[in-house]
Amino acid sequence: MTKRVLIYVPAYNAATTIQKTLGRIPESIRASASEILVVNNASTDETGAIVDSMQKAGSMPNLRLITNPKNLGYGGSQKVAYQRAIDEKYDVVAMVHADGQYAPEILPKMLEPVVRGETDLLFGSRIAGNPLKGGMPLIRYLGNRVLTTFQNIFLGLSISEYHSGYRIYSVDAFRKIPFQNLANDYHFDTEILICFQAYGLRIKEMPIPTHYGDEPNFVNIWKYGLDVLITTASYFLHRIGLRESSNWKRIFNGKNPWQV
Numbered sequence: 001m002t003k004r005v006l007i008y009v010p011a012y013n014a015a016t017t018i019q020k021t022l023g024r025i026p027e028s029i030r031a032s033a034s035e036i037l038v039v040n041n042a043s044t045d046e047t048g049a050i051v052d053s054m055q056k057a058g059s060m061p062n063l064r065l066i067t068n069p070k071n072l073g074y075g076g077s078q079k080v081a082y083q084r085a086i087d088e089k090y091d092v093v094a095m096v097h098a099d100g101q102y103a104p105e106i107l108p109k110m111l112e113p114v115v116r117g118e119t120d121l122l123f124g125s126r127i128a129g130n131p132l133k134g135g136m137p138l139i140r141y142l143g144n145r146v147l148t149t150f151q152n153i154f155l156g157l158s159i160s161e162y163h164s165g166y167r168i169y170s171v172d173a174f175r176k177i178p179f180q181n182l183a184n185d186y187h188f189d190t191e192i193l194i195c196f197q198a199y200g201l202r203i204k205e206m207p208i209p210t211h212y213g214d215e216p217n218f219v220n221i222w223k224y225g226l227d228v229l230i231t232t233a234s235y236f237l238h239r240i241g242l243r244e245s246s247n248w249k250r251i252f253n254g255k256n257p258w259q260v
Contacts, residue, residue, distance in 0.1 A: 003091040003115045004034040006171075007107070008081040010074065011038050014098035015045040019054065021100040022063070029107050034090060036063045038098070039080050042071040047098075075188025079180055085171045091115075094168045102166035103209055110168050113204055120173040120201040121193075123159065124166030124208035136210050143221060147228050151190075154236040155197055159205055162193055162228070166208055173201050181251040186219055187227040191251070194235050198257045 007025065011018055022036070030036065040048045051065045066080060078095070085093040092114050096104050102124060113122045126136065127144060136144075148161050167189075177199050182191040196203055231247075238245035239258065 004089065005029075005032065005111065005115070006081070006085050006088070006090040006093040007033045007036045008078075008085075008093055008095050009036070009038045009098050010041065010077045010081070010095065011043065011047050011051075011098035012041040012071070012074075012077075013043045013045045013047060015043070015047045015050055017100050018047055018098045019050055021096070021098055021104060022051075022054065022060065024100065024104040025096070026105060026108055029104075029111075030060060030062070033062055035088070036060060037081060037084065038063070038065050039077050040065060040067040041074075041077045042068050073184035073188075074186045075182055075191075076184035078188060079182075079184075082169070082171075082174045082179055086174055090171050092168065093171055095165060097165055101210075102164070106208060110166070110206060110208075113206075114168045114170055117170075118202075119204040120170045121196055121203045122168040123203060123205045124164050125160045125205045126164050126208055126210040127161040140221065143225055147225060150229065151232050154232050155194065157197060157203070159203065162190060164208070165189065176201065178251055178253060181253070183227075183231075185227065186224050187231050190228050190231050194232070195251070198235075198239075198252075200257075 007029065009022070018038070025036065038051045040051065048065065048067050051063070054060060055063050055065060068077065068080065072080065082093060092111065094107060094111060096102060096107065110122055110124060113119050127148070144161055144163055147163065151162050152158055173196065177195040179192060179195070182188050182195070193203070234245040235248050237243040238248045
């Protein structure tokens with residue numbers, strides 16, 4: 001059976017990069033994907049107008065644009081895309097950031113393990129590659145290493161990083177986890193990884209190249225780091241029964257998936 005693939009591009013104030021990033025998606029993927037979806041998260045620049053003009057030009061007939069009437073946050077924008085993937089009965093969804101930092105050129109290789117049913121999540125790891133050579137700032141590299149070590153200890157996993165946004169998901173996985181209950185902020189990415197672990201879903205990694213240019217970055221790294229630490233620690237304490245977390249109780253709808 002041919003898998004129906006959704007390429008999802010979260011975009012916020014990406015007018016200087018969105019067209020080039022979409023153009024970097026390999027022709028084989030542009031031709032075979034059921035949909036290339038740009039979710040414009042209430043940008044204040046010309047991001048939406050650029051994608052709209054690309055649609056009208058017709059060079060990418062499966063290109064679609066959703067513009068959120070207000071900014072839903074990084075996690076909130078993802079919820080829009082993943083719900084659409086479920087509603088449209090897609091099989092696989094790949095997230096490719098609009099700034100082009102995660103290379104669209106390797107999408108064919110990234111998609112393969114999920115399309116073949118070998119994993120529920122294929123995670124593109126910058127750390128498994130050579131992130132400093134790719135321009136990752138040293139403070140981000142060190143922060144990534146510290147947070148990842150902490151998370152591996154408390155989650156019982158052994159992945160090389162938790163903080164890459166290059167992810168390929170099985171859509172069926174979203175039918176099994178309460179992703180709509182997760183954070184609307186950037187630590188949505190941490191919470192969804194925890195959900196995959198809690199619900200016994202499969203996670204694999206693949207090394208990816210790293211590119212840091214002059215693209216704008218909207219992440220407050222100190223707030224993000226604190227959110228990740230709190231999210232991970234509260235889940236660990238909740239799971240071992242030492243301290244109930246109202247957040248994780250809400251996320252899991254009052255039921256602990258590892259006890260079902």
